[in-house]
Amino acid sequence: MKTNLLHRILIPIIGLFLVNTSMLAQTWQAPADAAAVKNPFEGDKAKVARGQEVFLANCKSCHGDPGAANFLPLNPPPGDFASEKFLSQTDGALFWKITEGKLPMPSFKTTLSDDDRWAVVAYTRSLANALPAEAPKGMFDGKKVAVALTVNTEKRAVSAKVTFAENGVEQPAAGLKVRFGVKRTFANQWLSNTMITDAEGWAHFTYPEGVRADSEGKFIAVAELPDQKLSVTETVTFGSAFTGKNLLDERSLWTVRTMAPWWLYIAFFGTVLGVWAFIGIIALNIFKIYKLGQTKK
Amino acid sequence: MSATLTNDESKTTFNRIATDLIRPLTRHAYLETWLLTLALAIAVSVYAYYLQFTKGLGVTGLHDYVSWGMYLSNFVFFVASSLVGMLISSVLGLANQKWIIPISRIAEFIALAFALWAGLVIVIDMGRPDRLLNVFIHGRIQSPIVWDITVITTYVAISTLLVILPLIPDIAILRKRMTDAPAWQQTMYKVLSLGWVGLPEQYKLLHRSIRTLLILIVPVAFAIHTVTSWLFAATLRPGWDSTIFGPYFISGAFVAGVAAVLIAMYFFRTNYKLKDYITDMHFDKMGKLLVLVSLVYFYFNINEFLVPYYKMRQADAVHLNTLFTGHYAPMFWSVQIFGLILPIILLLFPKMRKPGAIATIAVFVLVGSWFKRLLIVVPTMLHPHLPIQNVPESFHVYVPTGLEIVLTLFPMVGVLLVITILAKLFPVIPIWEYAHDKGVSEEHINE
Numbered sequence: 001m002k003t004n005l006l007h008r009i010l011i012p013i014i015g016l017f018l019v020n021t022s023m024l025a026q027t028w029q030a031p032a033d034a035a036a037v038k039n040p041f042e043g044d045k046a047k048v049a050r051g052q053e054v055f056l057a058n059c060k061s062c063h064g065d066p067g068a069a070n071f072l073p074l075n076p077p078p079g080d081f082a083s084e085k086f087l088s089q090t091d092g093a094l095f096w097k098i099t100e101g102k103l104p105m106p107s108f109k110t111t112l113s114d115d116d117r118w119a120v121v122a123y124t125r126s127l128a129n130a131l132p133a134e135a136p137k138g139m140f141d142g143k144k145v146a147v148a149l150t151v152n153t154e155k156r157a158v159s160a161k162v163t164f165a166e167n168g169v170e171q172p173a174a175g176l177k178v179r180f181g182v183k184r185t186f187a188n189q190w191l192s193n194t195m196i197t198d199a200e201g202w203a204h205f206t207y208p209e210g211v212r213a214d215s216e217g218k219f220i221a222v223a224e225l226p227d228q229k230l231s232v233t234e235t236v237t238f239g240s241a242f243t244g245k246n247l248l249d250e251r252s253l254w255t256v257r258t259m260a261p262w263w264l265y266i267a268f269f270g271t272v273l274g275v276w277a278f279i280g281i282i283a284l285n286i287f288k289i290y291k292l293g294q295t296k297k
Numbered sequence: 298m299s300a301t302l303t304n305d306e307s308k309t310t311f312n313r314i315a316t317d318l319i320r321p322l323t324r325h326a327y328l329e330t331w332l333l334t335l336a337l338a339i340a341v342s343v344y345a346y347y348l349q350f351t352k353g354l355g356v357t358g359l360h361d362y363v364s365w366g367m368y369l370s371n372f373v374f375f376v377a378s379s380l381v382g383m384l385i386s387s388v389l390g391l392a393n394q395k396w397i398i399p400i401s402r403i404a405e406f407i408a409l410a411f412a413l414w415a416g417l418v419i420v421i422d423m424g425r426p427d428r429l430l431n432v433f434i435h436g437r438i439q440s441p442i443v444w445d446i447t448v449i450t451t452y453v454a455i456s457t458l459l460v461i462l463p464l465i466p467d468i469a470i471l472r473k474r475m476t477d478a479p480a481w482q483q484t485m486y487k488v489l490s491l492g493w494v495g496l497p498e499q500y501k502l503l504h505r506s507i508r509t510l511l512i513l514i515v516p517v518a519f520a521i522h523t524v525t526s527w528l529f530a531a532t533l534r535p536g537w538d539s540t541i542f543g544p545y546f547i548s549g550a551f552v553a554g555v556a557a558v559l560i561a562m563y564f565f566r567t568n569y570k571l572k573d574y575i576t577d578m579h580f581d582k583m584g585k586l587l588v589l590v591s592l593v594y595f596y597f598n599i600n601e602f603l604v605p606y607y608k609m610r611q612a613d614a615v616h617l618n619t620l621f622t623g624h625y626a627p628m629f630w631s632v633q634i635f636g637l638i639l640p641i642i643l644l645l646f647p648k649m650r651k652p653g654a655i656a657t658i659a660v661f662v663l664v665g666s667w668f669k670r671l672l673i674v675v676p677t678m679l680h681p682h683l684p685i686q687n688v689p690e691s692f693h694v695y696v697p698t699g700l701e702i703v704l705t706l707f708p709m710v711g712v713l714l715v716i717t718i719l720a721k722l723f724p725v726i727p728i729w730e731y732a733h734d735k736g737v738s739e740e741h742i743n744e
Contacts (some may be wrong), residue, residue: 257437268438268447275451278513282458285506286491289465289499293492 028102030093037092041115041122051123054116055081058108066127067134068177068194074104082127094121134196135175140164140228145173149223149234155206156238160223162201172201177227180205182239183220194226213239302736311737318724318731319474321569328721335714342707345700346421354424356700362685363678363695367705368422370670374553375415375708376449376525377546377666381554382408382456383518384590387511396582398734399574399726402463403561406725407554409456410715414708416449421704441527448521455514460719461489462507466729466742469493482722495743522546529673535605535616536677545597551590552637553666556659559583561716563656565725574726577651584650587662591641598633616680624694625676628668636665 041047059081064070066082079085086094098117101107108117145164151157158180162173176197181190192205203223213219219239224231247254251261302310349356359366385404389397397404420426436443468490475486493499523543530542539545562583566575605613606621620629640658643649649658675695679685685693697705729742 253439255439257435257439260438264438268444272447272451275513275517278509279451279454279458282462282506282510285502286462289493289502290491292496292499292502293494296492296494296496 028097030089030096034096035090035093037095039091039095039118039121039125041118042091042125044122047115047119047122048126049123050116051119051121051126054112054120055123058112059120062105065193067196070194078105081124086124087128091121091125094124133175134177135173140173140176145176145225145228145230146170147178147223147225147230147232149221149232151221151234151236153236153238156209157204157206158221158223158234158236159202159204160197160232162197162203162225172199173197174199174201176201176225178203178223178225180207180221180223182211183222183233188222188224188231207236207238209240211239212242215241215243217241302738304738307737308741310735311732311741314732314735314737315470315474315728317571317574318726318728319471321565321571322471322475322721322724323477325721331717335710335717338710339707339714342703342710345703346707348700349421349704350426356698357704358695358697358701360692360695361688362681362692363675365422365674365678366695367671367697367701368418370667370674371705371708372415372418372422373525373546373670373674374667375411375418375712376522377550377553377670378557379408379411379415379452379456379554380518380522380547380550381558382459383514384551384554385558386459387515387518391511395734396579398730399571400558400562400579400583401730402460402723402727403565403725404554404558405456405460405463406716406719407557407561407712409453409460410712410719411557412449412453412456413715414711416446416453417711418708421707441524441531444524445521445528448517448524452514452517452521455510455517459507459510459514462503462510463727463730464489464723465491465493465503466495467724467727469495470728470742471723485722495739500739519543519547522550529677534677534682535610535612535680536673539601541597541600545594545601548590548594548597549666549669552587552594553663555583555587555590556662556666559587559659560656560663563652563659565720566652569720569725571726574731580652580655581647581650584644584655587655587659588641588644591637591644591662595637595641598637612680612682616676619676619680620672625672629672632665632668632672635661636669637662 062072062074062078063081064072064078066080069080069083071078071080089097095117097105098112098120099107099109101109112120143164143166145162148161148163150159150161152159160178160180162176162178163170164173165171174197177194178197179190179194180192180203181188191207191211195203195205197203205223207221211219216237217239218235218237220233221236222231222233248256248259251259253261253264357366357368359368382405385397386401390401420429423429432442432446436446468486472483472486472490475483478486523546526542526546529537530539532538559580562575562579565571602617602620606617609617619625640662643658644655649655679693679695732742733739
């Protein structure tokens, strides 16, 4: 009986399950009717901005910076929002996929409103024209690429002009990845998305307010070309001044002896003096014993 | 007071006791040979120290990683062995255990000798001993090293007083009876007896002082070995980063100390012919005490090794594997089995608590205690949190040199010398306390 049950029911079910999942893994198609739905916010700039906000809060952690192809290495790969794979899909298909999800991609049906999901679709669509095209891989291999930074202190902006030299002539390097950040003690703190240099070789970044800087508001801005393993720095003055608390200014167990905690002085000298007071009393007793012996004589 | 004696009985009993206990101070068979041996060993050690002092610690097996080797292990062993004075005289004495009277002074001698030399062991470990002064000039009150020096000094002072005070009435007896001794010795007895005549007021002061010291030495002894353990436990290193290092060290100290006292008891019983004073009963009781303190220490060992072994944090795992199955496994298991587990089992049998057998077991326990300190100090030093790299191959291991072994044995010779001198100048059993306990009247003790 048991083998029969296994053969007749369980194995076909398991088989079906395996076939289904492997088929689904290969392609993820939105149903035709869902794919045909139009984006109600098409071309709405305010919604594109809202879509970017939602994107940064909910999507970026896996999908990475649009155009930078720095999404998480998951299986199946999350993919880049600015890639052909995404942009070739209809608005309705993108909306359906955000809504339904497919693990490891979660469903946003209940966490994001319909409007927000459509806003993300509008934002995705806007990426098609906004992003400069990335240069073909290997185009700058073996060429000397240089970066020059210009700083606009009032606007907290840093611009990188990327050039390369060919046959002794300096030319703008278009389509290279650039990112901006702050040079910290052990690593760089990246503040910008990965950008692509435009046709003139420029990439611009406006630093947010309140970047922690030294006591004079200075910090070292850094622009990096990750593919070229090239980075340049510039000390800028528009950070927010920060004076750290020096732990050695407090009384504690780990500082110099003049900064020892009061309780330790009291405990240490109190105990030592207490014990030695008793030793003193004993010494006095010995003297008394001697005196008594003398008087007896 | 075991029995009420008649006046005559009291007098003869006291005479017998005093004669028996003073006799070893006048008969010196093989004493010259023994002192010569010690002097020779000290001469060799002083030369070895001269070499180390002039050439630096490079003549030892110590290096950048194992900067605490045999010397520091020796220090911990010395501090540990010195705690026994507190255990016997204070803990048992204050609990009114009268049987400890004949062995209390032996314990005090051992405590004082080990405590005196412990400080010197540290100086031997220093490449620049002149810098010891820096501890006093620049020492931080926050540093356990400063606490350690403070508490060791205090402990030596109290131990010295605990040897001297109960000696006063005995020295007065010696002053009267050792009239054949050399003049310098008689003068010394005269000075040290402090004009003791046995007045009731003198007795009162003496008893009160001894009692104060016996209470005072308990926290100080706990402090000395707890602070010594903090020299290790106040770090994050695998094997030392433990919250129970204080009690772990103290319980281990009692094991080492009781073993040392047992060996000394056996020696004085046979060599000083004190079979009637240090009896089978004393060995039996000390044997039971050794089982007790060993069981406590065993319990702390389980905590100290099983809990980290269960967690196997990365750094701890390297350390524990070296101890359990690696380079130090033969030493580790020998120490645990022959120095702790087997003695506990054997001493449960009354036959094994007879003088000869238990003294033999005590030798194993004491030697095991020394190697246990080495196992606490050295393997941890070989397992720093950052890997040992870009250093000579010899820095990956610790191999003590012959000179280092000589200078490790040197303080032990010193301890033997101190005990020899004390035991040849003063009775190893307190005459007055023993006589008093046997019912001799104070009048006869003082006469």
